[in-house]
Amino acid sequence: xxxxxxxxxxxxxxxxxxxxxxxxxxxxxxxxxxxxxxxxxxxxxxxxxxxxxxxxxxxxxxxxxxxxxxxxxxxxxxxxxxxxxxxxxxxxxxxxxxxxxxxxxxxxxxxxxxxxxxxxxxxxxxxxxxxxxxxxxxxxxxxxxxxxxxxxxxxxxxxxxxxxxxxxxxxxxxxxxxxxxxxxxxxxxxxxxxxxxxxxxxxxxxxxxxxxxxxxxxxxxxxxxxxxxxxxxxxxxxxxxxxxxxxxxxxxxxxxxxxxxxxxxxxxxxxxxxxxxxxxxxxxxxxxxxxxxxxxxxx
Amino acid sequence: xxxxxxxxxxxxxxxxxxxxxxxxxxxxxxxxxxxxxxxxxxxxxxxxxxxxxxxxxxxxxxx
Numbered sequence: 001x002x003x004x005x006x007x008x009x010x011x012x013x014x015x016x017x018x019x020x021x022x023x024x025x026x027x028x029x030x031x032x033x034x035x036x037x038x039x040x041x042x043x044x045x046x047x048x049x050x051x052x053x054x055x056x057x058x059x060x061x062x063x064x065x066x067x068x069x070x071x072x073x074x075x076x077x078x079x080x081x082x083x084x085x086x087x088x089x090x091x092x093x094x095x096x097x098x099x100x101x102x103x104x105x106x107x108x109x110x111x112x113x114x115x116x117x118x119x120x121x122x123x124x125x126x127x128x129x130x131x132x133x134x135x136x137x138x139x140x141x142x143x144x145x146x147x148x149x150x151x152x153x154x155x156x157x158x159x160x161x162x163x164x165x166x167x168x169x170x171x172x173x174x175x176x177x178x179x180x181x182x183x184x185x186x187x188x189x190x191x192x193x194x195x196x197x198x199x200x201x202x203x204x205x206x207x208x209x210x211x212x213x214x215x216x217x218x219x220x221x222x223x224x225x226x227x228x229x230x231x232x233x234x235x236x237x238x239x240x241x242x243x244x245x246x247x248x249x250x251x252x253x254x255x256x257x258x259x260x261x262x263x264x265x266x267x268x269x270x271x272x273x274x275x276x277x278x279x280x281x282x283x284x285x286x287x288x289x290x291x292x293x294x295x296x297x298x299x
Numbered sequence: 300x301x302x303x304x305x306x307x308x309x310x311x312x313x314x315x316x317x318x319x320x321x322x323x324x325x326x327x328x329x330x331x332x333x334x335x336x337x338x339x340x341x342x343x344x345x346x347x348x349x350x351x352x353x354x355x356x357x358x359x360x361x362x
Contacts, residue, residue, distance in 0.1 A: 171351075173353050175350075186351060187348075187351070188349030188350045188351035189342065191339060240342075240346055241343065242347065242348045
């Protein structure tokens with residue numbers, strides 16, 4: 001394959017680069033730094049190499065090579081399995097678990113991002129074939145930017161309004177903790193009850209439409225919100241102290257999600273920000289309004 | 300959803316008749332302070348949550 005070096009190298013370079021750009025350290029601290037980074041950069045490199053080799057192989061009329069590339073691409077499914085297994089294993093060590101839906105979502109994102117590297121490398125080599133170096137750079141850059149935009153996940157802030165409310169204590173001994181008349185937890189220890197009264201906050205997540213309502217009702221989605229809020233604002237919780245477990249429950253009449261938590265940092269604006277930045281899980285997303293029955297019944 | 304296990308009752312002695320054939324241990328306390336203390340200690344040790352039924356009966360449940 002003489003003469004294709006530049007094409008292949010450019011494809012691999014751009015593909016790996018976009019994979020590295022997608023690896024961001026944020027509050028989730030996932031993937032881990034530095035070793036998680038090495039793992040995913042390497043896999044991104046391999047994916048990009050596969051993508052970059054398709055066009056040269058076709059040009060050489062080496063169709064066997066192309067078929068084998070197809071088989072090799074299958075291997076990237078194992079990334080999803082790897083991430084899922086890892087996160088499920090460490091789930092027990094989390095004070096506030098992510099929940100299986102969130103894990104599945106993260107695993108899927110990691111798999112998809114390798115395909116992103118592969119497609120970018122592939123398109124880059126096509127660009128290079130037709131318009132040489134500049135064409136390759138532009139085509140690769142454009143497709144990477146486009147895919148990056150497409151793969152942005154919605155967040156809770158996009159589909160719901162978030163408010164912070166004080167907790168209400170009802171029942172004969174005031175031990176039922178609730179928000180807006182929805183009782184969510186019964187606490188039998190005075191010590192725990194005082195702590196909830198002192199530093200507990202209630203969060204109201206009000207869906208903007210019926211699609212959002214169905215999405216937020218998903219248990220996995222709610223657990224993801226609880227995990228993310230606890231992750232960003234801290235939570236007063238330890239082994240054996242279950243009284244302060246944060247919860248997210250549904251108001252069956254309005255579809256609002258209520259959440260109670262004792263954050264370490266009870267700043268109202270930050271709480272709102274934390275909730276609204278939680279990603280909407282692909283698996284939790286529902287669109288009843290897209291269906292005939294759903295949209296007709298909605299009015 | 301995992302099952303929830305009822306681990307124990309904690310009540311004051313004067314409320315004895317409020318539980319009949321509980322199936323799990325019943326702990327008696329002589330006053331409110333002791334009730335709170337037993338419930339707290341049991342909850343911490345057994346990793347359970349204390350719930351107040353509002354009639355003087357506390358139950359320990361493993362969620």
